[in-house]
Amino acid sequence: MSDETKEPQSADDFLKNSSLYREFQAEREEILKHKWIESEKAGCDIGFDRALTDWNVKHRSQWLKGRPGRDRWPAGTPLRQIVDRDHEVWPR
Numbered sequence: 001m002s003d004e005t006k007e008p009q010s011a012d013d014f015l016k017n018s019s020l021y022r023e024f025q026a027e028r029e030e031i032l033k034h035k036w037i038e039s040e041k042a043g044c045d046i047g048f049d050r051a052l053t054d055w056n057v058k059h060r061s062q063w064l065k066g067r068p069g070r071d072r073w074p075a076g077t078p079l080r081q082i083v084d085r086d087h088e089v090w091p092r
Contacts, residue, residue: 023067030063031055 035051046054 026067027060027063030059034059 031048031052034055035046035048038051038054039046
């Protein structure tokens with residue numbers, strides 16, 4: 001199918017294909033892994049909120065250092081200045 005006949009990308013497709021959304025999904029997966037490991041250690045489900053808090057405190061900063069492209073977005077960078085690698089810089 002040529003570019004001329006492609007249907008416009010829906011808002012959901014745009015979101016799911018954005019690097020910002022992929023980063024969110026990757027971080028969520030790490031939190032869910034942490035939740036599983038800590039729940040196994042505790043012998044019961046610790047819940048997402050506890051896993052999220054624990055992972056943020058113990059692992060997030062180190063995890064972020066290993067993520068590609070993170071050096072372009074130092075902590076505290078306003079969202080409007082973040083460049084989505086797959087789309088245009090916004091706002092223009």
